[in-house]
Amino acid sequence: MQKLKIIENDPWLEPYSSALEGRHQHAIDKEMELTGGKINLSDFATGHxxxxxxxxxxxxxxxxxxxxxxxxxxxxxxxxxxxxxxxxxxxxxxxxxxxxxxxxxxxxxxxxxxxxxxxxxxxxxxxxxxxxxxxxxxxxxxxxxVWSPEFRYKFKITDFKPTTDPLLIYECHIGMSGEAEKVSTYNSFRESILPRIAKMGYNCIQIMAVQEHPYYGSFGYHVSSFFAASSRFGTPEELKALIDEAHSLGICVIMDIVHSHAVKNEIEGLGRFDGTPDQYFYADAKREHPAWDSLCFDYGKNEVLHFLLSNCKYWLEEYHFDGFRFDGVTSMLYYSHGLGESFSNYADYYNGYQDDNAICYLTLANRVIHQVNPFAVTIAEEMSGMPELAASFHDGGIGFDYRMAMGIPDFWIKTIKEKKDEDWKPGHIFWELTNRRFGEKTVSYAESHDQALVGDKTIIFRLIDSDMYWHMQKGDTTFKVDRGIALHKMIRLITATTINGAYLNFMGNEFGHPEWIDFPRSGNGWSHKYARRQWSLVDNTKLMYHYLGDFDKAMIDLIRSVPGFNLAPIFQLWDKSNDQMLAYQRGNLLFVFNFHPTNSYTDYGILVQPGKYKIILDTDSKEFGGFGLSDDTVEHLSLYDPVHASHNKEWLKLYIPARSALVLQREGSDPVIS
Missing domain, CATH: 2.60.40.10 (Immunoglobulins)
Structure with missing residues (x-):
């Protein structure tokens, strides 16, 4: 057997070649078993x-x-x-x-x-x-x-292709997308929220809680009916209209698909559907998830594979979804569900405690999805770092297009919680944001819905805390608010501009939505107060929230203005820990960060390509709630230095205020990545 390309790309995988080759062959053999070699896998996945x-x-x-x-x-x-x-x-x-x-x-x-x-x-x-x-x-x-309306929804757009250079994802939840204290709908989202997302510049929405689930507060992760779009938000026709409208706006639509487990309910769900515990699920100790109070699918059964693979195809064909973010992939990959595992070396991925049937299923799921729609997007929510996850099937991988960079939000939380501002190390930040596997694309994000749930805190809430309630009005800010707003912009800018595939933001977090998410439950009197989004805050120009929203739009617009932005290599130009200064280049854009809490620098020198540079984005600009300490109209000329002339480098001298970042473009050259 010819050596798999994933092993050629990563020699550290060589000791585990037999495991990798075995997994790859397992998927090939299973596909042949299911199709008989006479049809393709997509033709098999038609159970619906x-x-x-x-x-x-x-x-x-x-x-x-x-x-x-x-x-x-x-x-x-x-x-x-x-x-x-x-x-x-x-x-x-x-x-x-x-x-x-x-x-x-x-x-x-x-x-x-x-x-x-x-x-x-x-x-x-x-x-x-x-x-x-x-x-x-x-x-x-x-x-x-029974759903057989006289007039079924007819899609206006049937040939939509997602824009993935880069993919800019707006993670959202239909039910909590409105401002009123109630469950919002597909129609209201289409009419009121989609235009906002389009205006903000995001080119993809990732919808949570689509599959029907008995308990609203589960965030859609305890699924009961895998082929039914949640009726809480409206009808199938209304969901189709939402997706069609998104496509007309150039926005692709992916859904959180939950195949990692299922709700334990027997009347509403699949638990003991025909009286047996193992019709769809494992029958032994592996049947129940120890942390999620749910049931684990038996991916070794062909009937279960038929059910789940058909489910993938159904959502693509019936609703025209453009792909999926697979939830809980770590839980699927390991018999331990990843609980208590350190994943400190490669051996932890190939020690025999992996569920080969689940790995096979995920490989076949990616095969089916890309057969149905070659332009579909698949994302793995996975935290262990299993190497071949986002490598193509032909290279020996599992076949996801992207993997979630789940270590990044954890890093930001740890930094904010445990480090004083003067101890933030820009070089360490840069390394954390750019440390990824060769050939595998990631979804980078500072925070998702996970960091907004009760029991956790959003970045803005960690930075500003109780001052958010009293001092977000213009002219009445505090030091804590000013610091929080400055760092919120910097954190997002450095996270979004170091991507190698996609960037994600959860609905409302871009403008620093206050407080947490808490769905109606007995403990809060079944209130919807915290299961909504207060858009009036960002719309109110007397409050500071709109500055963060305006900055996010400017940042996304900047990224979208550069074709192939995510494909451009990133070169670190400057890292000075004592100064807390960092600079890196991407194409013809220069990114300069001063994380120091008090030191502003005049004529700070950075070695760059010779040329004329103009500031095109400034986190400290007054239009984004900053102090406006820099004159962004000034053009900056690099200065010749004979010491560095042989390397085609010159000094660029800049004024960089404390807690601020600049994006500069080298003029006389197109920012397009070649």
């Missing part, structure tokens, strides 16, 4: 077209996989919720049950469930492949719903 309830020329057909069931009845509005022979399914082959119905037997909007019987018991169940599930507002009971 077979299972569930479907309208046919003859009427309706319903199918379900339940190998341990002894009888299954469909009950609902159409038969008074009582078991009857005309709505009894018949068992066919391989544990599949089927029911043929005339056209008048059910109608659009009818609610229904299954009564599944097995030896020794029975229970109500939501069909596993249900594509529409709703909750009764009074009883809070979930039911499947």
């Amino acid at each position: 077209l077979f299972f569930g309830l479907h309208r046919t020329e003859q009427g309706w057909v319903f199918r379900e996989w339940a190998p341990n069931a002894t009888a299954i009845f469909m009950v609902g509005d159409f038969n008074g919720w009582k078991q009857s022979s005309e709505y009894q399914l018949k068992k066919t082959d391989n544990g599949v049950w089927e029911l043929q119905l005339p056209a008048k037997a059910v109608k659009h909007g009818d609610l229904y469930k299954l009564i599944v019987q097995w030896d020794g018991g029975s229970g109500e169940r939501i069909p596993a492949w249900a594509q529409r599930v709703v909750q009764d507002e009074e009883t809070k009971v979930f039911s499947a719903q």
Whole structure:
């Protein structure tokens, strides 16, 4: 067998070549087993077209996989919720049950469930492949719903291709996207929030909590119905209209897909669907996730692979999503779920405690997704650093397009919490932000929704704390507010401009949304007060929030103005720990940071390419809530130095205020990356 390219690119993987080659061959063998070599994997992943309830020329057909069931009845509005022979399914082959119905037997909007019987018991169940599930507002009971509207949504844009150079992701949650203390909707998001995102310059939205989940406060991570878009936010047609509108604005749409675990609920979810604990999940000690109170899929079962791979294809084809951010990948990769692991050396990734079936599934999922849509985006939320995760399948990798750079927000939190301002080391910051695997693209971010949840704090809240409540009005700021606003901009600028693939921001964090996220629960009186976004704060020009929002837009616009920005190599030009100064070059842009809390520098020299430089972004500008200490209209000429002339370097002398950063462009040259 020819050596895998991932091993050629990283000789440190050589001792583990047999494990890597074994994983790669496992995926090849499994794909052959599933397809028989006669179809491609995308053709195999069509379970959603077979299972569930479907309208046919003859009427309706319903199918379900339940190998341990002894009888299954469909009950609902159409038969008074009582078991009857005309709505009894018949068992066919391989544990599949089927029911043929005339056209008048059910109608659009009818609610229904299954009564599944097995030896020794029975229970109500939501069909596993249900594509529409709703909750009764009074009883809070979930039911499947017949969804066959007279006018199905017809997409206006059918050939959308995401812009990925770079991918600028706005992470969002539909339900908490409005300002009112209630659950917001697909329609309100489309009408009110999408225009904001487009104006801010982001070219991708990552939507959380799309798959139906019984408990709103789970943030969508305890999924019950994998093929149903959450009805809390509206109808399938309204979600499709949202995605279509995003595409018309040049914004691609990816969803958080949860295949790492499932809710334990048996009536609403898949737990003991046919009376057995191991229909979809592991049956032994691996069945329950020890930290998440959820169930773990058995990725070794072909029926489970069929279910999950079909789920990937369904969201791409039915809703025109442009890809996925796979949640909880670390939990999938390891039998330990990554809990208590240090991952301090390569051996930790190849010591036999990895779930090879899960690794195989993730590899096949990426195969399916990119067969369905070659332009689709896949992102792995993974914190262990497994090497081949975001390498292509052909190179021997698992095949994700990006991996989340989860160490970056952890680094920022640790720095803010544990280090005095004068101990911040710019060189260390630069190393943390640019330390990544060769050939693997990452999603860099200063904070996501994780850092905004109750029990944690956003960056702005850590920096400003209680002063946020009283001193964010212009003319009434404190030292703490001024410091927080300055560092908030600098942290985002250095994180966003050192990317090698994508940048992510969570909804509202760009303007320093105050406080935390706390979904309605018994502990807060089922309040929506903290499960919303207060857009009026950034819209109010009397408050300081709009400065942060304006800066974020300017930063994103700058990145988008340079074609291929994320492809340009980054060269560190200057790192002076005592001065807390850092400078790096990307293409024809120069980034200069002064992290010192008190020292401003006059005529500070940095060795650069000869030329004329103009400031194009200044964190200390008054338009961004700074002090405006620099004259940004001044052009800066590099100064000849015979000592460095042979290296084509000259001195650029700058005035750089404390706690500020400058972006300069070398004039007479195009910023386009060659």
